[in-house]
Amino acid sequence: MDFDGLFSNFGELTTTGLTQGAIYALVALGYTLVYGVLRLINFAHSEVFIAGAFAALWTWGAFGLDQDSVVTGFGSIVFYLLVAMLAAAAASALTATVIERVAYRPLRQRNAPPLAFLITAIGASIAIAEAFGIYTRRLPQGIPTIVANDTVFSVAGVPITKVQILTIVAALAMMIALDFFINRSRIGRGIRAVAQDPNTAALMGVNKDRIILMVFIVGGAMAGVAGLLYDVRIGNLTYSVGFLLGLKAFTAAVLGGIGNLRGALVGGLLLGVVENYASGLFGSEWKDFAAFAVLVVLLMFRPTGLLGESLGRARA
Amino acid sequence: MLLEIEDMSLLYGRIKALHGISLTVDEGEVVALIGANGAGKTTTMRAISGIRPIASGSIRFNGEDISKLRADLRVRRGLCQAPEGRGIFPGMTVLDNLDMGAYTRRDRSGIAQDLKRVLELFPRLAERRKQAGGTLSGGEQQMLAVGRALMSRPKLLLLDEPSMGLAPMLIQQIFSIITEINQQGTTILLVEQNAQQALARAHRAYVLETGRIVKSGTGAELLHDPAVKEAYLGVA
């Protein structure tokens, strides 16, 4: 164990961990929303994320940027970010919608057992990831430098970079907006109602299909933005990265209490930081081990996650 | 006629649960539906609100054929049900549950008014407004279910055993509420095991036996029908 490695880099490990955690959190939201409403682990959500990441990349490509381009000037940075964000959110929302239509709705109409959904989800996930893999010839794709990783200011000697600020601010903003939407709006209430008892919700005049579609669109858009942020931060994209990231995001959702939006945020950030500390302490190879170990230990003491479930059904 | 059901049949898998039921509910009426366990009362209610598709026959509401209409759209047409087993949203607070009743409505002030009225009708709910629906006692949940149905201000209110699980005092109260909201203009179709009370308050009633309507008449007629007395009122 390398305590020195942990302590001497504590600040930076924290900031980079929080940044990664913010991305986990955004993706986790999609899992949590869909899980809350359909009681379904949407395994294909990782591919919704990937779709957004590729959409952002291709959008920049369409503007003639390639892996070696460096964008400068505040105006053009904002422009490229916004355009790519729209494209990514749209692409992800669309992918999510298509998955819902093709893989889940037919099953819902047949009132299939829950495990059947899990399998179509896995199937869709594999198929979409493979499609991207075949299209990119399984090669990693370089990403233009949209936001240079300059230090903006330092806190106690820990540099805070532009990318970190962008990631965390964007993630927080989306999260707050979503929280308002779910807890304050009528549609939000409809979402919670369908989550708890779809049949009774219908008896109250809630259109289940529309609500479910909303959930996929909202969750998808979040994942799309996460995809964009991933691109900016990592600088490289391979078709297969969704699987593990999705897994982590799902872990984050569970860690915070699945079905609980604020839980997703807490879980995501916690996971990001824990991973980085573990990398510092035990070496990077134990990073994922630590992530899952924390999950297991935490669930032992809090069987419904840090903040508990909220969208979901309480026991009657 | 507000509700006209003609020759409605319904299947559960291969089992026929309703064998061609016809019944009508006129604007402003209270109509009761009584029958033994497993007669098909709940099934009829489910068919009317669209939770179960019907195999044949038709359901007309306000002159429109709604047999193939989605459940939530039927609610928008003014048809609301307090279901058997109550159907409380367990993770939502009492207030949120009540708000769900008004899901299809947009008139804020009207909703606020109705909320006030429901909380007055059931002071227990007012006391527990922030408690999660799932942790209420059985009777409290029943109050919530009825209150929630009232919140949608339906044209036709379907109540499936609203008195189930309520204490004697509250049973009295529920039935007076039924009479009261009926007088205020809501039409009611009522399934009840408390046949005595139901028949006493209903304008008309139907008796259901193994998926068929075997008898119908005014409440008073059935109340004094010897066969009904023996089978459903427990007066030997």
Place this chain on the structure above:
Amino acid sequence: MTTVLERVRSGRQAAGERWRDMPRWVRWAVLAAVIVFFYALPNKEFYQYLGPIPTTGSNFTQVLFTVSIYVLLAVGLNIVVGFAGLLDLGYFGFFAVGAYTVAVLTSPTSDLKTLWPWLLAVPLAIALTMLSGVMLGTPTLRLRGDYLAIVTLGFAEMIRIAAVSSEFLKGQRGFNQIPHPPGKYADGKPFFGVLDARPYYWLVLTLIILVVIGVRNLERSRVGRAWVSIREDEDAAQLMGVPTFKFKLWAFAAGAAIAGLAGALFAGKQNFVNSQNFELLNSIIILAAVIFGGSGNIFGAIVGGGLVAYMIERFRGIELFGVELYEYRFLFFGLVLVIMMIFRPEGLIPNRRRAAEFKDRRKEVTVGE
């Protein structure tokens, strides 16, 4: 479209019913024939007449061995997922425990240098796997539903990472020269050799039959009922006197033991075990296999496990319009899962109990959807 499907469906149903109505001896005879068929299958003299069934891209007998291992795993996972309703996404982790136990105890490259014979290591592998199932289960089986899913998945991932990163388990360098099962032909040549995969396959097949008989006995007993009642309503089950925790643990342990057995067999055949054998995707494929075949139904699990493993290998070496299908096999695999589940959501060979429920529920959809 729908009418055709309906007809196909009802036809299949009728077939199922006819099977159930057949006299007992006919069913036994058919079963015996099927078993004989599978024993005969790996012989080239036999399978060369089977048209497109044998794989072309890889040696068929070797593929059969892989398939049989998957079948064994599917039977084990079916106990956990199908019967007890515990969603285990990390089942392959137990397979790893079994294989590594054998490897560590028998391989000359292991730090232990115990150099046990294979047969001696097998019971210990099964016992250790069972123990690891209990160890994982004790703290986590209190979790419900999908929490358990993610924890088991995490567990499998932790095992994999430990295998990759720990010195003792040798990571990708792995353990080589793991001994084969014992046994000699009359001429002194080993029965379980390097080149002939048939004996291994026959061994696994025989074990599958034994395991299936045992699992079936469990299913039709108090134990099986306890599992199903836990799946249906855990609280109510407890209040009816079912020691739910104990039975969940048993489900986990039984599933784990079967996976451990599979792992030990795999190690004995393969000679070499390293961390690359235990990708997370494998766990998911097995789960898909069980549900694909028909969760809760042993026969369904067998068919699912077999078909999924076979399908992946069968695509190898097929060329369509000049493209190697093998490259696309996971794309197809994914699509097949989606399409199959849409048309047969209850699995290929549904659990009879669930099929009944399902048939009914299909009608229960709200109107107009």
Place this chain on the structure above:
Amino acid sequence: MSETEQKPVVPAQATAPAAETMKNREPLLEVDNVTLRFGGVVALDKVDFTLYKGEILGLIGPNGAGKTTCFNAMTGIYQPTEGQIRFRGEKISGKKRHQITQMGMARTFQNIRLFPEMTALENVQVGADAHHKTSVISALFRLPRHRREEREGREKAQRLLEFVGIPHRLHEYARNLSYGEQRRLEIARALATDPVLLCLDEPAAGFNPAEKEELLQLIRQIRDQGVTVLLIEHDMRLVMGVTDRIVVLEFGKKIAEGLPAEVRDNPKVIAAYLGVPDDAA
């Protein structure tokens, strides 16, 4: 797994004498000053009563009085905040739920909790399994004991389904039964665990008066077979007709206890619960 003493098998025991002299009898269940809080809500407030062997005790009170909560505390679903519950002289607290059942307490639920995707027969068999001893090993190898127990369980389940009046629903899935049929099945399943004490939470909800009359007979029969019954019910005719004694709760407190006739005329009970005497009372 502490108890092995007498286990009354439902349909096999001698008739118990009627209930007048309960006080001299052996206490079966003692609820001793039990308090239970949920955050701010005090669901049970120093509740104190005893249930004697062989009697039928009614537990009544307005909605939300804490009756179901009392059941939940007895069966180990909730831990009392204060106080003790003793069953057959042993403390309940710290016991696992299935152990309490094996000690001889069985219950039904106000919100029906069957195993929906098991047949009626299998539901009851699960109850019967509570006292079966076959281990995983003997089931694995189908040892003779296992086969004998299987057969006995099945026969018992059939008998019980007949007893509660739904023998024709033997192979139907529980979820497909109507509300009333499900209630009956719940009773059969609880009886299959060979209870010494049977706790029924509003068993008559969803029954019409004629059916309630049948239920009344059924409860008496159960008692006659030596099972003690604790009954929560809002239907006064049923409660008055079948119970030997009644305990009344309001806002978590016991407000009255006594013979049915005493309770019925108790002004506190009338004010809190019964209201204007209803035509049925």
Place this chain on the structure above:
Amino acid sequence: SSGSDDTASGGDACGNKIAFFGALTGSSAALGINENNGVKLAVEQYNKANPDCKVELVPLDSQGSPDQAPGLAQKAIDDTKLLGIVGPAYSGESEAAGPLFNEAGLVTITPSATRPSLADQKWKTFFRAVGNDFSQGPAAGNYIKNVMKADKVYVIDDQSAYGAGLADEVKKVLGPVVVGSDKVQGEGKQTDFSAVVTKVKAAGVKAIFYGGYYQEAGLIRKQLTAAGVTAPLVAGDGVNDAAYITSAGQAAAEGTILTCPCQPATEARGTFAQEYKALTGAEPGTYSDTAYDAANILLAGIKAGKTTRPALLEFVKGYSGEGVAATYKFVEGGELDPAQVKVWAFKVTGGKVVPDQEIPKS
């Protein structure tokens, strides 16, 4: 032993096959594709030269996974016309397939499985056309120490048999100069290297060695540069591929040192690079040349009439000759004669991998 009579009794030396065994799909396919193309080129040239007696190339796609290796090995063994194998490409699959080939007497020449222990297993059919980890690792270490004169080095590896082996050798040579080390996950399993980057940055090193393959190397380099770490990255032949530059981005990749127990393409005899490009449309990648040479050894044997497995095996065992990447001669255990192993350093300059210098043996 099996099936050699067949060919002999037919009296027709043609219809012979050789196979390439390695990953052609999956996450570790890039190396396999490079090699397969090299073999393809060799076979094509052979067939052009011998139109009346062609050799067929059978690709066996293992995805680099040891589980699939026995099935494929057996398939190759079953095919009696198949006389020799170029591969298996990775060490793990070699472990799993080796015993089968050994039993069947089917000769294999691997262009890239560099794990030393493969040669210790007494497989009589195993030959290695490159130096093993013991040759490249120390050379990379020497380069860092003697040429770059770096006094503080950080070592990272991807825990693969190859990467970890290499890193261990480098550490041995560098000794105390190594101020920190870390391990990451390979095969595309990790993309966020922020923790490693933080540690490297804090260590203030002069050079970073990475044992592993190009995909992670590219990402690490890119993220290091983004974080302001300018110390050059040194890596082994697994990174020596154009895809590394794509992955890292040209700017970040600049200055990276890549070692290889092979010679630069310009040093390669003949016109290998052009021909390779003409055939595949791409520059030769890592081990394309070695695979080409390995195939040529087998083809030379077939040309010489060694059209049975034992004959070809004997031929390879006694082979001595020159290829485009090295001079080949096998010693005990199938290893390439250490005298023939030359390790070169390359440098990324202007978006291209250009030869830097041959690294002296110590």
